[in-house]
Amino acid sequence: MKGVLLVNLGSPKSTNPKDVKTYLGEFLMDERVIDLPYILRAILVKGIVLNTRPKKSAEAYAKIWWDEGSPLIVLSERLQEKIDEFTSVPIALAMRYGEPSIHNGMKELHDKGVDDVLLVPLYPQFAMATTETIVVLAEQLRNEHFPQMNLTVLPPFYNHPDYVTVLARSIIEKIENTDYEHLLFSYHGVPERHIRKSDITKSHCKIDGSCCQTPSKAHQFCYRHQCFETTRLVAEKLNLKEGTYSTSFQSRLGFDPWLKPYTDRTIEKLAQNGIKKMAIATPAFVSDCLETLEEIAMEGEEIFEENGGEEFTFIPCLNDREDWVKTMSRWIDEWAHKETTETIV
Ligand SMILES: C=CC1=C(C)c2cc3[nH]c(cc4nc(cc5[nH]c(cc1n2)c(C)c5CCC(=O)O)C(CCC(=O)O)=C4C)c(C)c3C=C
Numbered sequence: 044m045k046g047v048l049l050v051n052l053g054s055p056k057s058t059n060p061k062d063v064k065t066y067l068g069e070f071l072m073d074e075r076v077i078d079l080p081y082i083l084r085a086i087l088v089k090g091i092v093l094n095t096r097p098k099k100s101a102e103a104y105a106k107i108w109w110d111e112g113s114p115l116i117v118l119s120e121r122l123q124e125k126i127d128e129f130t131s132v133p134i135a136l137a138m139r140y141g142e143p144s145i146h147n148g149m150k151e152l153h154d155k156g157v158d159d160v161l162l163v164p165l166y167p168q169f170a171m172a173t174t175e176t177i178v179v180l181a182e183q184l185r186n187e188h189f190p191q192m193n194l195t196v197l198p199p200f201y202n203h204p205d206y207v208t209v210l211a212r213s214i215i216e217k218i219e220n221t222d223y224e225h226l227l228f229s230y231h232g233v234p235e236r237h238i239r240k241s242d243i244t245k246s247h248c249k250i251d252g253s254c255c256q257t258p259s260k261a262h263q264f265c266y267r268h269q270c271f272e273t274t275r276l277v278a279e280k281l282n283l284k285e286g287t288y289s290t291s292f293q294s295r296l297g298f299d300p301w302l303k304p305y306t307d308r309t310i311e312k313l314a315q316n317g318i319k320k321m322a323i324a325t326p327a328f329v330s331d332c333l334e335t336l337e338e339i340a341m342e343g344e345e346i347f348e349e350n351g352g353e354e355f356t357f358i359p360c361l362n363d364r365e366d367w368v369k370t371m372s373r374w375i376d377e378w379a380h381k382e383t384t385e386t387i388v
Pocket residue numbers: 052053054055067076077096100113115166170172173231232233234266294296327328331332333334
């Protein structure tokens with residue numbers, strides 16, 4: 044029997060710094076997130092980051108937390124429930140870090156008799172810190188606990204026409220009645236090193252702004268390329284004029300170079316260059332979360348206004364909007380009704 048496991052990033056249990064510390068410990072000790080040798084990673088994470096960051100992060104989480112819990116988890120649950128209404132196969136939800144765990148999600152499906160699972164990382168673009176770490180863990184758990192279970196992975200959908208259509212629609216609905224001057228597409232950043240590590244050709248990605256436009260098989264694992272493609276396709280769909288939109292990368296951590304341009308500096312510059320009304324979309328995230336609700340909708344607006352900007356329009360993630368639910372449900376049903384277990388996107 045077929046079934047689906049949706050997987051998102053995860054959140055702390057609560058905004059208590061102790062819970063935030065537990066969550067950050069699991070997240071940052073993942074070798075695909077902080078890709079240092081174990082000893083160095085442990086010194087950095089357990090010896091330094093976990094002594095300072097949890098308090099600061101807990102304060103940030105407290106600003107966006109809902110009565111029902113973490114927005115990321117609540118919104119993922121709503122998505123799961125709605126997809127469940129539209130599809131004919133069991134749908135489970137799991138988080139890469141914290142609860143509900145991937146192991147529990149697989150067990151839930153297994154207990155319902157599911158032995159053929161479509162694994163759906165809830166990320167439009169591939170990154171080793173997101174898609175890859177989910178797939179690797181799910182495969183490990185399958186081998187250890189559910190050896191009869193077949194796993195099929197839904198590939199990144201950053202350029203899928205259905206996704207691009209829904210994303211474009213979510214953007215236009217928010218900006219059509221504003222006379223915005225600039226639309227910024229802000230993606231979660233990753234260290235430049237991650238891009239090089241994921242380059243299967245080992246020579247394509249130069250991160251110099253040109254390689255991502257040159258066709259290459261490296262692009263199936265190039266986060267930077269996939270982000271720029273999402274922007275390009277949405278801009279094409281919305282007929283945006285050159286110069287009225289751009290791409291940037293947010294949420295950098297530490298001192299290594301991350302993908303540029305950085306979102307905070309871009310917002311600052313736009314305002315300083317005289318842009319009074321800007322809009323911002325965050326297409327690396329399917330569900331609103333700390334990085335969109337606090338870092339963009341709150342801090343981003345503050346930076347814009349401090350530098351002379353006047354109107355800042357935050358465009359929510361796809362969350363549980365009906366056209367997104369229907370799109371995902373259609374992808375799932377297409378897979379569920381196929382004879383073979385090939386991927387469908
Ligand atoms: C230190 C390395 C990090 C990498 C690499 C990274 C990649 C990455 N993350 C997301 C999505 C999310 N990240 C979120 C929070 C978050 N991310 C990092 C660090 C890295 N992320 C930290 C330390 C945190 C925690 C919060 C903080 O202390 O600032 C979230 C929000 C979670 C929530 O509970 O709301 C998301 C979602 C992507 C897509 C990505 C690479 C492409």
